[in-house]
Amino acid sequence: QVHLQESGPGLVKPSETLSLTCDVSGSSFSGFHWSWIRQPAGKGLEWIGHVFASGHTEYNPSFRRRVTMSIDMSKTQLSLKMTSMTAADTAIYFCARARQDGNPFFNFYFGVDVWGQGTTVTVSS
Amino acid sequence: IQMTQSPSSLSASVGDRVTITCRASQSIGRFLNWYQQKPGRAPQLLIYGSSDLQSGVAPRFSGSGTETEFTLTISSLQPEDYATYYCQQSHGSPVTFGGGTRVEIK
Numbered sequence: 364q365v366h367l368q369e370s371g372p373g374l375v376k377p378s379e380t381l382s383l384t385c386d387v388s389g390s391s392f393s394g395f396h397w398s399w400i401r402q403p404a405g406k407g408l409e410w411i412g413h414v415f416a417s418g419h420t421e422y423n424p425s426f427r428r429r430v431t432m433s434i435d436m437s438k439t440q441l442s443l444k445m446t447s448m449t450a451a452d453t454a455i456y457f458c459a460r461a462r463q464d465g466n467p468f469f470n471f472y473f474g475v476d477v478w479g480q481g482t483t484v485t486v487s488s
Numbered sequence: 489i490q491m492t493q494s495p496s497s498l499s500a501s502v503g504d505r506v507t508i509t510c511r512a513s514q515s516i517g518r519f520l521n522w523y524q525q526k527p528g529r530a531p532q533l534l535i536y537g538s539s540d541l542q543s544g545v546a547p548r549f550s551g552s553g554t555e556t557e558f559t560l561t562i563s564s565l566q567p568e569d570y571a572t573y574y575c576q577q578s579h580g581s582p583v584t585f586g587g588g589t590r591v592e593i594k
């Protein structure tokens with residue numbers, strides 16, 4: 364059974380850098396790509412970006428200047444770093460898996476099929 | 489690509505047929521997925537490719553549509569279906585989600 368588990372500091376001060384990790388079990392990294400998606404309390408979902416087993420990354424332009432994602436296969440772990448945090452970044456952050464297709468155009472066609480439970484991040488001084 | 493769901497919320501009784509609509513700001517073919525999210529939980533994939541049922545999902549859920557207009561139908565609402573439903577397009581980058589439709593008990 365595939366299981367994703369996010370972890371992080373919970374509370375971040377404004378202007379600081381957020382660092383989150385996501386432990387992956389029960390799945391290989393290859394053949395899939397790995398997203399970070401966030402959800403402010405009571406609001407909708409926002410895709411931040413994704414990372415492939417190769418290390419290739421693609422980011423939502425809204426976050427591109429502030430975000431870095433990576434994979435550590437030795438630890439079977441994903442990571443997300445987001446700089447210059449503000450109150451607007453307060454949200455639940457999910458890591459999630461989607462099937463990688465041979466044609467990149469179809470990378471999300473089959474949907475995001477496995478999600479972590481999410482970790483709450485509050486930005487406050 | 490902007491995704492607009494309607495209604496934003498609805499009230500229905502157990503056994504009712506429920507339909508949720510999702511409209512895309514431009515044509516996305518069949519690159520449309522549906523998710524269910526219960527309070528305090530992560531979203532769960534229901535439908536991909538506009539109409540294909542994800543493995544393990546109850547067959548009372550169905551999806552249809554193409555280009556810019558899509559629907560999610562629950563043929564006979566069950567107590568465990570009270571949740572918020574999101575559509576997601578994957579035709580353009582970045583992938584984007586609709587604002588959600590909350591299904592409440594009548």
